[in-house]
Amino acid sequence: MGRILAIDYGRKRVGIAVTDSLQIAANGLTTVLANELFVFLTNYIAHEPVEKFVVGLPRQMNGTFSESMVYIEPFVKKLQEKFPTIELVYVDERFTSVLAHKTMLTAGLKKKDRQNKALVDKISATIILQTYLETIHNIE
Secondary structure, X not given: OOEEEEEEEOOOEEEEEEEOOOOOOEEEEEEEEXXXXXXXXXXXXXXXXXXXXXXXXXXXXXXXXXXXXXXXXHHHHHHHHHOOOOEEEEEEOOOXXXXXXXXXXXXXXXXXXXXXXXXXXXXXXXXXXXXXXXXXXXXX
């Protein structure tokens, strides 16, 4: 069984989270610069089997897609072209940044650490992945 890898895609930075090999727990992996993402993914997949990509789907409060879809769609197309055998699913990411900040507050991180955008992106990817895992475990 391969891992599930979640991507919180941004134009500058990309938060990445991954499951354990049994696909039970979501763990923040790293944050990479957007222009280095495909090199990172290629190297990671060469060493760890990945069964599925979970990509955050940017929506507005009314359910429509946000302006971010303009750069998410080309990214997803390239991702599917580069890794055609890996399934891809979307997960609504509407509240992930807010939840990431609340998580950091609850964890007792200092203000300086809470302002670390790379950490926010990694936590957001973890929340996206955890949301997906909860969805599939409730279905199965």
